[in-house]
Amino acid sequence: MSMTMAASSSAPQSAGQRRGSTTWARPSGRRSCAATSARACAASARSSSCCRPRRSRRTCGCASGPRTSRKRRSSGPRASGATPRSNPFQRGLRRPRTTRSWASCPASSDACGWSNERAVAGEFEGARHDRNARESKRTVIMNNVNDIEETEGFIADQRDWLIEHKQTRALSWAQLHPLIGRPGSTLSLFAAGKYNGGPSASGNGEIAKHIFRFRQTLVRQTELKVEAPDIPTFFETKTASEIHHLLAWAQRGRMCYWVGGPGTGKTTAAKEYAQRASNVWHVEILRSTKTTMALCHQILEVMRDFTGPTGTARLSAYVMGKFRDTGGLLILDDAQNLDIDQIEEVRGWFDRTNVGVAFIGNPKVVSRMEGGSRAADFAQLYSRIGMRMIRALPLKDDIEALATAWQVQDEQVAATLHKIGSKPGGLRSCTYVMELAMMLARADNSELTVQHVHTAWTQLSSNPVVA
Incomplete structure (x- = not known):
């Protein structure tokens, strides 16, 4: 465990006095670089920064922070060239020469001796039961696993975490x-220490690196969940109500279609x-x-049926049997991707089983069914359409x-959303803009303003909104 040096009295002392009487204490948590404190300022007498890197300890030299009762007192000045004991929890981690502070010091971001690799070493430090709580509170810089040596300590730490994560x-x-x-x-053999014949056999290091990448991803995604606002789930709109009415009509054994531009909420309403x-x-x-x-395979997958027969004719008959006497509704979203043979097959299912069918897609659906040389091909289908909306x-x-x-109260923000929603992308663009604008407002520690919305839209689109 890394050690930090603290002044033996609360009054400011000279550098010589501090080195003559020191107290070594074991830190109980993450160090805090409060460079404005009196004891931290005394450290500037021996260094131009608040933190001096050590040879084998990369802890902050500031004299502030929590202390515990476990102390070792020094009877005299520290001998020049003496090297403290190495941290057993930092085994297997190489010190990068170019990386700097992981948790930067307020006085100087380049002063703190904690390197990125040492910060990751803190990931494995301390009680196992408190690891997840520490990970969720830290701002982690994601590290390249190629800079980490595949030592037994590193592999053992990943194995312990994997077992704990699986159980939790x-x-x-x-x-x-x-x-x-x-x-x-x-993964099962790795956790049991039996992969390739033993816990230290070749190949264990690569698996440990995969696990370490997964750990870093979990921590980073957790931080983003804290930073990002909660996107509202489905909310009732006039368009959604009309789509629901159309789908309810189709479930009576009718064939309908809804054609809408991108961002009109057609897929969300259908789901x-x-x-x-x-x-x-x-x-x-x-x-x-x-x-x-x-x-047919896509339809059966939605039905959670993976036992269909082989062959197109037999598979189509099997799907048709799944529809019969159910009073169900088949919603074909993005129907513009269907070709004429597939649409005719759907028409056959509709005629023989009386299942409701709803086509949902973009304006290409109408152009394919009504215009061009294929108008005659879709004549039988079009005569069965009971309701259509565009x-x-x-x-x-x-x-x-x-x-x-989104609980928008500002009239200027609401007016800006109306301008964004009137462009291609509609409600989808408004959702993306509000998500980013809320994150910008939280970063400023302020309420949402129209400036945040304009900034978010500028980052998402090359067409600015006129104020």
């Missing part, structure tokens, strides 16, 4: 696989309806969904609902 979060090895990037069986009504399957069509078989931009009431969800 009640995760399985299979669930940790995509998070850490190593197979669950490999919300699927959470409220039974037997509603919301399928987002990908551009890679080029065949009828691919469409909206290019959000309504004024939609933007007001968004401002209310």
